[in-house]
Amino acid sequence: MSQIIIITILTLAGIGTVAAVILYFVAQKFKVYEDPRIDLVEEALPAANCGGCGFAGCRNFAENLVKSENWDNLYCPVGGNETMARVAGILGREAVEQAPRVAVVRCYGTPEHHPRTTRYEGAHTCAIAHSLYTGEGSCPHGCLGLGDCVESCNFDAIHMNPETGLPEVIDEKCTACGACVEACPRDIIELRKKNKKDRKIFVSCINEEKGAVAKKNCAVACIGCSKCFKVCPYDAITMNNNLAFIDSDKCKLCRKCVTECPTNAIHEINFPPRKTEVTRKAEAEETN
């Protein structure tokens, strides 16, 4: 009886040893050297695998960070400057800083401003509705309201507002990964510089049609009148194809253009209420 057990043990041990020796040599032969820093860098990344950096997941991005000489196009929008500094620390390099950005929806065609003339019953995605027709309203550039952007967001940062039928971005959650920008078939969403207290001034329209046509479809369309362009003291506004664009890097948030716009297409968000004549007088009296 005991003999059988001993033979079994010895045989198995023998096979094990032979296999170990083979495996050792095979492993030597096919060894792939991987920079250990890749693992360290990957750990420092947010692990969201959102593709916001333009690479296939965080691992792929880490490989490129370690490999690349030039970091100009390498940036993790989700982790931001903090993460990039940590990565730079690991690799002993200088961090590339970028101003934090946030997604902004550039359409305000609510049913009230942009009357619905048809009803869409087709497949519930913007991509298909866009390929079929102008949408329930008749603006060919306006938001279709079917939520491809909401679907694309990995961070739960964009939601449809059932009242306006438009998507809304939650600034604190938005990582500026750009997934919604990519998902929107009409290119309505833009990544803009994040300002203090999440303040924003932007033209909430991307319609490039002539003023009269745009205005007919939507009451709050940019009609390309150039009034904002003329009033801007910082050259932040450019006019192109009947459409005004405010460069968020140049804009100093002076709000002059907002009041100038005849169609209220320029929005100011998260600003304190403006001082009217009455409040200004009251304030003056108080200080006296």
Place this chain on the structure above:
Amino acid sequence: MKLKTFARGGVHPPENKISAGKPIQVLPPPPEVIIPVSQHLGAPSTVVVSRGDKVKTGQVIARSEGFVSTNIHSSVTGKVMKIDQFMDSSGYRRMAVQIQAEDDEWMDEIDLSEDLVKHTVLSPEDIRKKILQAGIVGLGGATFPTHVKLTVPRGKKAEWLVINGVECEPYLTADHSLMMEQGEELVTGIRIMMKGLEVDQAIIGIENNKPDAIRRMQELTEGLPIKVQGLKVKYPQGGEKQLIQALFKREVPPGGLPVDVGVVVFNVGTVFAVYEAVQKNKPLIDRVVTVTGKSLSDPSNFRVRIGTPVSLLVDKAGGLPEDTAKVVNGGPMMGKALSTLDVPVVKGTSGIVLIREPEAHRKEVLPCIRCTRCVGVCPMGLEPYLLMSLAEKNLFEQLEQERILDCIECGSCSYICPSSRPLLDYVRFGKAEVGKMIRARKAV
């Protein structure tokens, strides 16, 4: 006798040919036309008139741009008001020429008499040239330039000319009325096209729900090398590939053309336009359009000028009924809903169908139950449920492998689906994206 039909798939929706037997009414030129510069497959034509110009009926206003393109003519006599972006049937704006009609003075070379001109001495080359000059495209709906189809590629040989009088779309009766009323012109047109294509036999395919048209064409073609073949009623028999299958049991290879199996197919509307162009010098400035619907007071077949607003047609057919919930441009199976009636009739407009409220809406979309009925009815042997789920996931490479480009967009799958899934919507989307992907690949 067992009737011929195509072998694979197909459905039989209610025919609803309300306007059948109604004579073709010729409508006078409208007060204003809007003529888009891209009414055909291929390159848009270049506008050759400018604002304020006086144009005559039949005058070229936009010239063909490259081989796969064609000319566009003014359909009225009057003044060019605007050359600008105008809304097309999708609501998007496209380049078009707006002409205000003042009179109806035709170009001098156009023969306006009613006489039938039977013989032509033109060479095949000249016939093709005349067809290009007249701006003729496939009037069945695909609007592919006819002169291109008549030019058989080198190394290939056409044996048969097939005339498509199937009209398998429910509601539409434009081709039917044309066969009934203008049969003699059609026969002459067929003989011209046989000459243009250099073939010596032709066959007309007509579905069996039009026995009068079959009889009429048989009478007229007696003693000629033109056969008339009755076909079992089945949608989408009017598809080029399905018709060839039904008539000859030949299969057009995937990605190939009918001429690969020795056949070239034209719609009867196209044949009539060819007759007018070659024998009467009349360019394609009007076409037969069926305006129909269950509650429309006077469903009709109209011969209308290209560029006439759809709203005018609906008025002529008795006005928009109150219970209309959807207006479809084309037949109910393949047509697209219009977002406004202020769009012009173009070369490809075969019908305007008004759908009543209770029938106009889609049913609630339910999950796929894997019944594979969509696979069973697909005339191209595709798997629509699979194409849809791949398109939902944007897996375009896989869609290409699953032969999505073979889809003829007949809509049989969406029609049959017990869960009312928007199969065709996704397949069309996938097809467009795969097309883009292939073009991008070629560009590299």
